[in-house]
Amino acid sequence: xxxxxxxxxxxxxxxxxxxxxxxxxxxxxxxxxxxxxxxxxxxxxxxxxxxxxxxxxxxxxxxxxxxxxxxxxxxxxxxxxxxxxxxxxxxxxxxxxxxxxxxxxxxxxxxxxx
Amino acid sequence: xxxxxxxxxxxxxxxxxxxxxxxxxxxxxxxxxxxxxxxxxxxxxxxxxxxxxxxxxxxxxxxxxxxxxxxxxxxxxxxxxxxxxxxxxxxxxxxxxxxxxxxxxxxxxxxxxxxxxxxxxxxxxxxxxxxxxxxxxxxxxxxxxxxxxxxxxxxxxxx
Numbered sequence: 001x002x003x004x005x006x007x008x009x010x011x012x013x014x015x016x017x018x019x020x021x022x023x024x025x026x027x028x029x030x031x032x033x034x035x036x037x038x039x040x041x042x043x044x045x046x047x048x049x050x051x052x053x054x055x056x057x058x059x060x061x062x063x064x065x066x067x068x069x070x071x072x073x074x075x076x077x078x079x080x081x082x083x084x085x086x087x088x089x090x091x092x093x094x095x096x097x098x099x100x101x102x103x104x105x106x107x108x109x110x111x112x113x114x
Numbered sequence: 115x116x117x118x119x120x121x122x123x124x125x126x127x128x129x130x131x132x133x134x135x136x137x138x139x140x141x142x143x144x145x146x147x148x149x150x151x152x153x154x155x156x157x158x159x160x161x162x163x164x165x166x167x168x169x170x171x172x173x174x175x176x177x178x179x180x181x182x183x184x185x186x187x188x189x190x191x192x193x194x195x196x197x198x199x200x201x202x203x204x205x206x207x208x209x210x211x212x213x214x215x216x217x218x219x220x221x222x223x224x225x226x227x228x229x230x231x232x233x234x235x236x237x238x239x240x241x242x243x244x245x246x247x248x249x250x251x252x253x254x255x256x257x258x259x260x261x262x263x264x265x266x267x268x269x270x271x272x273x
Contacts, residue, residue, distance in 0.1 A: 004252045015230050042259040049208050050227035057130035061144055066122060069151045 006036050010043040115162065118155050121171075126151075128168060128229060129175045135224050136179065136217070146182055150175040169235035176221070176239050211261045219254040222247055226255075 006029070012018045013026045029036040057065075116124070129150055133143045153174045164170045212220050221240060225231040233251070237244040 001252070003256065004248075007252065007255055011226065017230075039259070042262055043255075045262055046255070046258055047227050050223065053135055053208075053224070054127070054131045054228055055134050056127050057134075057147075061130070061140075061147070062126055065126075065144060065147045065151060068148050069122075069155055072148070072152050073155050 003035075003039065006033075006039045007043065010036070010040040011047070013040070014043055014047050115158075116167070118158060121154060121158075121167065122151060125168060125171050129171055131228070132172060132175060132224065133179065135228070136221065142182060146175065146178045149178045149182075153178070166235055168229065169231060169238060172225075172229070172231075172235075173239045176241075211258055215254055215257075218242070219250050222251050223254050223258065226251060 009018070009022065009026060009029070012022065018026065026036075026040075030040070126147075129147060130143065133146055137143055137146075150171065154171060157174075161167070212223070215223065218240060222236055225236045225239065231239070233244050233247045236251075237247045240247065
């Protein structure tokens with residue numbers, strides 16, 4: 001759809017994310033295509049108005065959240081710490097443990113079979 | 115690599131603004147902010163694999179928001195009526211237009227225009243295919259443009 005393509009081009013132009021070729025195309029369309037100019041003006045208006053939606057948090061919120069995050073992180077052992085502590089233990093002990101369990105299971109099965 | 119403090123400093127406004135755009139309840143916003151940045155703190159070791167920190171954090175925030183809203187059993191209708199922003203002090207007419215978009219479409223519009231996210235990043239944040247993001251964006255933008263021109267101002271629902 002031409003309108004969709006024009007919308008993307010107009011938005012890209014406003015946001016400054018176009019390649020030099022695309023920018024060239026925009027300049028050409030501004031000269032030649034009134035329907036593109038209309039979309040560009042509306043996209044500019046939409047962009048300007050929506051950017052005003054951006055709000056900063058109150059300072060109290062910023063400080064509260066920061067301290068609560070750090071407190072939560074300190075209160076619970078992090079997954080990374082648990083992993084670095086437990087993984088070597090499991091790696092070292094699990095194969096032996098599983099071998100021992102299989103050995104005992106086989107012994108029991110063979111005893112029962114007799 | 116960025117430290118947690120640097121990330122918090124750089125992206126707190128982005129996450130807060132996104133949640134404020136979507137939600138009405140300041141204490142809920144604070145709770146989701148806390149969960150989001152706690153997840154960021156715990157995921158710092160994955161930061162090297164992240165293409166866009168902003169998109170990564172907004173993905174976490176979006177998931178946390180959806181989880182929170184599910185846990186308090188808000189359905190879509192209640193979400194629209196009770197949780198979405200009702201007071202757009204910057205522009206009353208814009209408020210009317212945005213309130214008529216469904217939550218996903220308004221998230222896409224917000225991401226495109228306010229945070230300048232790509233379609234790919236928005237698809238990852240919301241968890242829908244890129245093609246769907248594009249088509250929803252085109253429809254929503256076309257309706258908003260029409261609305262700016264005064265065409266569908268009093269239509270009951272834009273999407």
